[in-house]
Amino acid sequence: MGRRRARGRQISGVLLLNKSAGMTSNDALQQAKRLFYVAKAGHTGSLDPLATGVLPLCFGEATKFSQFLLDADKRYRTTYRLGAYTTTGDLDGELLEEVSAADITEAQVKEALKAFEGDIEQVPPMYSALKHNGEPLYKLARQGIEIEREARPVTIYHIEMLDFRPGERAEVDLDIRCSKGTYIRSIAEDLGEMLGCGAHVVKLHRSESGPFVEADTLTLDELREERGEELAEVLDHHLLPTDAPVQSLASLALADSSAYYFRQGNPVMDPQVYRIGDEGDMVRVFAEDGEFLGVGVLDDEGRVAPKRLVVRPTAEN
Incomplete structure (x- = not known):
């Protein structure tokens, strides 16, 4: 018997939530997940029920990079x-x-x-x-x-x-x-x-x-009011890009031929590697058209190897 698909939309991005007092971080996550009708979501470090404030929530492919925010100051x-x-x-x-x-x-x-x-x-x-x-x-x-x-x-x-x-x-x-x-x-x-x-x-x-401040956050009440009786898509403009949790990393844009092999999980050569970092450094990797491919690791041979890859959305997933 096949694995049951999660209900909800296959969207990716980061929501900067201002958590209210009296709820757990998971309660806040589940309420936001319903408001956006998103299939996959995770938070980036718990706040006590007593606590309020900045709680970044990762949707879809952005959940692969939530650890960077867990490790942030x-x-x-x-x-x-x-x-x-x-x-x-x-x-x-x-x-x-x-x-x-x-x-x-x-x-x-x-x-x-x-x-x-x-x-x-x-x-x-x-x-x-x-x-x-x-x-x-x-x-x-x-x-x-x-x-x-x-x-x-x-x-x-x-x-x-x-x-x-x-x-x-x-x-x-x-x-x-x-x-x-x-x-x-x-x-x-x-x-x-x-x-x-x-x-x-x-x-x-x-x-x-990490890089996120309370001035850029929204409360659940504000999101509920904005959505009203509309479809969840009306809230999507609040989502930051999938690479928002790793925005502090240097970026590398690959030629289309290299991007193809990188997507398949293969290390690829690129002349920029020697200019943007040292062996072991992590970088954000993009295609020529600006599509975020994931995070890669540089080596001393001028290559970048996939560390976390973003899966392209399709009609099936």
Whole structure:
């Protein structure tokens, strides 16, 4: 029995969604998928239900390049509340302990934040999507099971206090630009430990994801309003090109004869290879007419070998 085809349109591109609070990233993905009536879609790194902001969604062939956005740097605006520990490190968790933060000063917080600048080691929280023996840690945490986690290296490129509101439950607004895999909740918990009063996240907004910024995003409500009773095609103008996740890579346009063999999965020679990069570099590869063929890897013999190929849409697929 043949494999059943996924329902929906065979379209490719990237949607820059501004996720609302209260929904999971997968909930947002599924709603966008229905709005665009697309057969295949994936997101590029989860945001907690509490969180809002930039969530790039990849449709169709663009899903092949989602890893580039998973690995990209991120930027967040967040609010930490001092004086309370929670099970999850954020507002959605159960309250574990309260300690007055009335004596904590802005100067103390600024001094403590210096410890998070640059390359640091961070222990992932139990309430995370990381897996242990195939099981997400958050599922184990809900069962009261705690697993020892190894610290991981992350980089905090920029951490700045935007505002400080003193009191029993003092609050700190921060702007943080960081590498992939950084847990903003873990920074809150570690900061709370350093100050001796506990801390957790009460607001979290992703303002940048790789090259994408919140000014270019759309909410699900905006998309619903625009579509109305129209067909899904009315929304297609919002999609960025399939190569948007890899736009930071150099580009290489192949002659038609070379493009044919590249599409078949074969390395091809091209005189531009020596000019655009070094052995092992990845590049975006295009046909002469501008069609995006996929991502290739350069070698030291002047060739580019396919790494991820885009499948041309046909009437059958």
